[in-house]
Amino acid sequence: MNVLMVSAEMAPFAKVGGLADVVTALSAALAARKHDVRVVMPLYGHLDRDREKIRPLAKLPPLSLRVGHQMHDIRFHMRGSPRSKVKVYLVECPTLYGREGVYSDVNGEAFPDVLARAALHGQAALLLARLLDWPVDVIHAHDAEAVPAILFRSHWYAGREVPGPAGSLLTIHNLAHQDIHPTAGVDTLGLPRSMASYPGLLEFHGKLNLLKAGILAADRVNTVSPTYAGETTTDPEFGYGLEGALAGRGDSYSGILNGADYETWDPRRDQALPAPFGPKDLSGKDVCRNELLKELGLKQEDGKPLCGFVGRLVYQKGLNLLLPLLGRLAEDGFTFALLGTGDKKLEAAAREAAARHPDKVAFVGAFDESLAHRIYAGSDLFLMPSLFEPCGLSQMYSLRYGTLPVVRRTGGLADTIIDAGRKRGNGFVFEDASGEDLLAALRRAEVLWEDRKVWREVQVRGMECDFSWGRSAARYEKLYRAARRAGKGM
Ligand code: ADP
Numbered sequence: 430m431n432v433l434m435v436s437a438e439m440a441p442f443a444k445v446g447g448l449a450d451v452v453t454a455l456s457a458a459l460a461a462r463k464h465d466v467r468v469v470m471p472l473y474g475h476l477d478r479d480r481e482k483i484r485p486l487a488k489l490p491p492l493s494l495r496v497g498h499q500m501h502d503i504r505f506h507m508r509g510s511p512r513s514k515v516k517v518y519l520v521e522c523p524t525l526y527g528r529e530g531v532y533s534d535v536n537g538e539a540f541p542d543v544l545a546r547a548a549l550h551g552q553a554a555l556l557l558a559r560l561l562d563w564p565v566d567v568i569h570a571h572d573a574e575a576v577p578a579i580l581f582r583s584h585w586y587a588g589r590e591v592p593g594p595a596g597s598l599l600t601i602h603n604l605a606h607q608d609i610h611p612t613a614g615v616d617t618l619g620l621p622r623s624m625a626s627y628p629g630l631l632e633f634h635g636k637l638n639l640l641k642a643g644i645l646a647a648d649r650v651n652t653v654s655p656t657y658a659g660e661t662t663t664d665p666e667f668g669y670g671l672e673g674a675l676a677g678r679g680d681s682y683s684g685i686l687n688g689a690d691y692e693t694w695d696p697r698r699d700q701a702l703p704a705p706f707g708p709k710d711l712s713g714k715d716v717c718r719n720e721l722l723k724e725l726g727l728k729q730e731d732g733k734p735l736c737g738f739v740g741r742l743v744y745q746k747g748l749n750l751l752l753p754l755l756g757r758l759a760e761d762g763f764t765f766a767l768l769g770t771g772d773k774k775l776e777a778a779a780r781e782a783a784a785r786h787p788d789k790v791a792f793v794g795a796f797d798e799s800l801a802h803r804i805y806a807g808s809d810l811f812l813m814p815s816l817f818e819p820c821g822l823s824q825m826y827s828l829r830y831g832t833l834p835v836v837r838r839t840g841g842l843a844d845t846i847i848d849a850g851r852k853r854g855n856g857f858v859f860e861d862a863s864g865e866d867l868l869a870a871l872r873r874a875e876v877l878w879e880d881r882k883v884w885r886e887v888q889v890r891g892m893e894c895d896f897s898w899g900r901s902a903a904r905y906e907k908l909y910r911a912a913r914r915a916g917k918g919m
Pocket of ligand 1: 445446447448450739740741769770795796797798801820821822823824
């Protein structure tokens with residue numbers, strides 16, 4: 430099948446969170462199954478064109494596209510070799526994408542023209558398929574940012590041609606990010622104003638909601654784990670107001686667990702680590718732990734685990750449960766290696782804990798891919814006390830690196846982690862979104878840590894868990910077939 434992926438992120442060169450990893454790994458898994466996958470994304474101003482091998486597509490001329498009342502000059506580029514299995518196209522548009530940042534600027538302020546950026550992205554993706562005369566079986570849109578491609582397909586391109594049936598699939602990576610704007614934004618999208626007033630697709634409590642429109646308009650909708658799919662149709666805490674729209678999709682809304690890309694995430698050949706290791710020989714992990722402690726200026730106490738955290742510093746990740754416990758646990762001898770950026774208040778709280786316990790708590794407020802690998806490898810426990818978690822990749826990575834995840838039972842965490850107290854256990858699971866429950870899980874980990882033999886068994890079982898993309902890619906194929914049938918009007 431010919432799959433047109435529309436995404437604002439792609440690892441490793443334009444990554445904000447898990448979406449980037451998913452687009453890269455899923456595309457590769459689908460290409461390995463002989464599909465022609467082409468990704469279209471914006472050419473962000475901060476991308477180093479030489480290093481990323483980004484070159485203009487000579488056969489397509491520069492063009493001018495209208496977004497709202499403004500014309501924008503664009504040019505298509507390609508990343509990597511034209512013979513690559515997955516073709517990556519980038520849309521250059523100096524007026525809309527010519528600055529640093531995917532969704533927000535360097536200070537974390539969301540761009541005021543996110544809607545115009547999304548509108549151009551969607552238009553350019555469909556136009557590219559036409560210019561290349563490449564018949565599209567499925568438009569695979571990732572998150573709200575890519576929804577305009579679906580809306581334009583059914584409105585502008587209903588009469589004009591996108592070659593191929595061009596059925597559509599919307600994958601929701603996080604219901605908390607919906608892209609809500611004032612209704613006047615409908616002009617930026619160039620869609621009929623009626624769509625932004627009740628009962629129009631875009632209307633949402635007097636505003637315009639891109640994700641909602643995508644949920645109603647796409648031929649198929651999915652999210653990134655079965656448990657999160659269930660949670661988001663029944664509970665407003667997870668559905669963020671869209672639970673009714675999702676429930677209304679019935680069987681055409683489903684959950685497919687993300688996979689981990691074990692080409693990138695494999696401690697046996699990870700270039701970021703000071704020493705390799707695997708389930709048969711874990712001695713390299715001790716080297717990784719010692720080097721990490723040195724790198725971050727930490728001192729680990731005998732009998733106490735080193736706890737890692739890598740992630741966006743946002744409410745979702747359960748930092749309000751974790752941060753208040755740091756002082757107490759540090760005094761008990763636990764050590765912490767924390768890496769993340771995000772909410773300024775949470776960053777300040779983490780920095781403060783590190784300043785108060787310099788040899789027990791380290792906080793690095795940066796996005797650092799290489800350090801992330803070393804934290805996954807060097808830690809004994811990985812903390813993910815998320816309030817909700819659509820899928821989560823970090824727990825899969827830490828399993829592979831022999832680091833036992835401590836997770837709350839929610840979304841994809843519930844689908845991947847089994848408590849060590851149970852058969853086939855691979856981590857620690859707690860129920861309530863409370864500091865007490867997290868603390869109790871850490872205390873259980875502390876007790877198990879004493880029993881090196883059992884710890885090793887749980888660790889090796891985790892390292893042998895297989896969350897590779899093959900099975901999930903086959904499930905996406907099935908959805909693509911259903912979307913293509915719908916695109917053909919069948
Ligand atoms: P989410 O998509 O909600 O951010 P996931 O667990 O699905 O969460 O994916 C997060 C990805 O982003 C992981 O690959 C994680 O290692 C990476 N990541 C998050 N924050 C940082 C950071 N500050 N530095 C390096 N990698 C990070």
